[in-house]
Amino acid sequence: MTASKSPPKIPSGVSDGHFLIRDGLFYRQSSTEPFTGIFECFYDNGQLEIKGCFKDGKKEGLWEKFWGSGQLEVRAYSIDGKEEGLWEYFDEDGELIKTETYKDGVLQEE
Secondary structure, three states, rough: OOOOOOOOOOOOOOOOOEEEEOOEEEEEEOOOOOEEEEEEEEEOOOOEEEEEEOOOOOOOOEEEEEOOOOEEEEEEEEHHHHEOEEEEOOOOOOOOOEEEEEEEEEEEEE
């Protein structure tokens, strides 16, 4: 099975303007230190769109992207800012439609 959806992208900023990317690292606008913590981005209707963690400005651990309905769209993992392990893609009904496996940011198999 294939999906037309691409992996979850980390936005270059958030609509409230609190975050930005500099030199490939994620920062709070008010800080000179790369961001460490939980990141959440929401649709205009208040529904969660993306949730994940950063460590020292890089994606780390589990990342999830949701359809506007709240249904899971993508479940992905990153280590030190690189794609890692099993990535799962779901259709709007919650059915698994595609999997990919990454190692050190390189796609190993679909």
